[in-house]
Amino acid sequence: MSVTTEEVWDMFIILALLDDHQHQGTRLSVPHGNNQSDHFTAAMQAHNEKIITHGDEELPHACFGCTWLFTMPDGTTHYTEVVVTDGITVGHPSCAYLETVCAVDGCDKPVVYDKSTGKPHKACNDPLHLRMEDARSRSGKSKTQRMKSVKLNDALTASSVDDALPAAVTSSTRIVDPSLLEACPTKDEVPKLKAVFFRKWTNNEQLFICPCGVISGRGTMYHHEAISNVLILFEKMFSLPRARKPHHLIHDSNCNALREVESRQLKFFDGMGMCVDAFHHKTKHKASDRFCQERCDMKTYPELLDEHGKYYFNSSITEQTNVWFGGFHNMCHEMMPVKYDFFLDEVILRRNHATVINLHRQDKQPHHPRLST
Template identity: 30%
Template sequence: MLLRELAQLVLEYPIYGDIELDDLIQFIHLAKLIRPAIEITQKDKRSPPPRLPQHIHEFLCAALGKSTSEILWYWVGFRAAVWTCREVAARRVDVSAVHEHGLCRGLGTSRDTDDVMTLTEPVSYRATLFTLRDGALPVFTTSLYCHACLRRYHHNYYVEASDSRRTYYDGPPPSIIQVSTHFFVEAEVLELFGNGMVFGWLSARNCARLYNSSLAHPAAHVQNNPLAYGATAHQLPYERDWPYSLELQDEEAMNGFFLYSLLLDAAEHQTHLELPHHLSQKDRLADALHLRNKAMEGVGQEEWPHACDLCFMLMKDESGNLMKVQYAVGDGLSIGRPCCAVHDCKVNLASKRDIYCPEHAYLAQQCAIIGCELPRVPPTQTCTLEAHQAVERAYRSDANRAIHKLRARLRNNGVSVPGEPTAAEEMDDEVLVSCAQRPDDTTVVLCASATCDEKPSGTDITGIKGRFGRRRTHNEQAIMRPCGVYLSRATLFGSEALSGVKEHFKAVFPTAQSRPEIFIYDNNCRLREHLLANGDDYFAETGLPVDVFHFKSKHRATDTQCQLHCNPAAFPDLVNGDKWRVNTSICEESNTWLGGYLAIVRDMEAVRYTFFLDEMIKRRNRWTVKQLERKGHNPWRIPMSCLFPEFAK
């Protein structure tokens, strides 16, 4: 509304001359904030209704402290301004007014941006919105039905009446993401979580704790430090009465981040996301996460065609012709997730608590002792053989708990513990597992030393091995550029076998044009022998040196073949005078960052584990490229037609 229009209105209706400017601004702000609730009652949303719905009229009266007739005059005079003015940011005072006077009348601070005029049959329900600047807010969300296209439109997606799938809207993700039925999270919050995971190794639980402690309440610094500010913590009325938690849970934090990442990925590829509708949010995301994981394998990372002056060089050959020299570095990292107990089985577990995958589930009915095929005797995991049962008793014995071991140390030093059983009583019928057993290793090996205090008596079980728990994948294999950009990551299951490293390398560099001239790996001498033994000439044009650190400290100087073919000093493309051209240990150094996720991913389900690590690498690559640009290295991407000749056809 222009000032001259306001002046003309006052001339025609002098009653408007008595309105305070602050009251008018607050009226427009509040009416604009609850406009979606007004639009729901209309058939045509292009113009404001002549009269406000009764519950909205009552809300404005209570929030502004005005009479019914005053609000009526306000609406008649300024409804056009409410409908046509630009989008206004919700002020804290407006949000508080909605909470105090609107929640009891079915009004919330959510907004519906759908402009379709044929939508009817509104269905509203309560929910919680987690915002970056205004904290956790109680809101109402509304879905609408279209009789023309037979779809119900929700905030982020629509559902076909004849289908059980939800289709998310095209384009960039909305500013508010519905992460479950009753919980919404601002995209800004999810972006904060993503950066916290990349740069701070935050788990979903710690992201939720960070939000609840620092962002859920607008005055968190006062609430967290009542003595310093001389204030006492207080609860707002809606915090006691709202049926849905105003504290963010780790499940919503992780599901929200995964959904946000999928929506970003769909927008980046100019497509849209489709998910099942009638499932839990965790199960709903599973298939979409799996498809993205498959797309990431090999050449899927967006920075895979990356090149810069730290990893791509032009040199002259002996004839003076220009030739390109591109480098790649590989290394393994010992982090993993639960997997099938059968060695090198790559089939995912049906549940992360299972020991065997569906294909090997029948083995769960056999004795857990390795090599024994007799059926187990429920509820134990071993057969009827006493020696095998003794191994299981050792595995499950309470004597393996720290408190029993520490009490045993006291007794060994002549100190009695009042009220505790004697050594003879405590050791009766117990078999202790060797202290050499790794905490994460589910294979039990009984102590074989005759002098060891933990050797059981009465039963000869020396050397018997049993598997009673889950196996974990062996390591993550990463391939990088010397500048710090990750090209790919793959999970190796049973071991860091040379065949697995070779197949990963082939997947990352599938064409002759994409293969690097130099591939640096800490076990290249054995890899080279493996290739020769198998007659594999895939890497015939690629130099295979060992990185400087491992070659200097881990490889024998007497190994002639290793010295002759894998000594990095023997590669002119790696040497510039008395200095190295590239950082051959970049993978070893960068994997300290990737290893920070050990505690976060160790119990993740397979699909989520893979998606999470790939997403962390994708985000870190973007940051790395920005740092290279700031330092003047001018990163760019090699055209796909150069790496895949079939693209040029």
């Protein structure tokens, strides 16, 4: 007797949902009239929303692997907590454009409808934008070509419209709007039009991990792992009711993050140390960057060093965890958002359970401290 992939997925989802409801003391209820593929969608969505509003189970985690009681040079005793963050390329399909708005970047005109079929185009009534869509639909068969922005050479190959194009358009450039040719004569390049007529994938997952290996949470970056997005996600996650703001945030681009925090005067990060992890600081950041060397070096913070002057915390934990997390890339590549979020939250939950068991064995006393009121 063989078990199908669909049956394995159903078993995983059912067991995970039953385990979650047993933990909450509630009863799992699913509809009976829908398609089999939709039976658990509402239950998974409810689980996902709970994670968004309350955070992962181990969000308030603390132990002697990520928290340290230390003595300052003046003899006073303090404690410090550290969280490390990094992105990993795991994503799910997402819409590249709004169905009712032109897919050309920078154009917000409504799409037009095909007179013969009545179906909507993906471009507005601008002839140049419609030609870009036509080039995309005819260019064929290569997935690599479809995954790129529409370029003029694709249009020339597919449509053979060399004579019909404006004189300003050449085979060495992308399709150019002639009305923009004289808009800025001092610039070297003429503004280029770009369009995405196909679906895209989210850019990456941003993990926030304690140095002991417990994953505090994750967030999906839809476009770029920009510093501003990382800061927003961090603030939202550690502003949840069960969260405690750590004393230090470690990230491989924290020198840029700290510059942004100070330039924008982000109050949430007041008093927080923002260092670059030891590996990237030594190998990827310039010694001539005084700001980075003076403000983002872990060695300049006594609370991050042990009594022998070595690093107390494992600042490379995200790189190590990414090896495990990246293994789900192919599994998640075609998942829809609800199942995608549910699946990743569940595998993180179960990894955290195993990590906490190991921390108990190592006598690091993992626990959830009571929040002060």
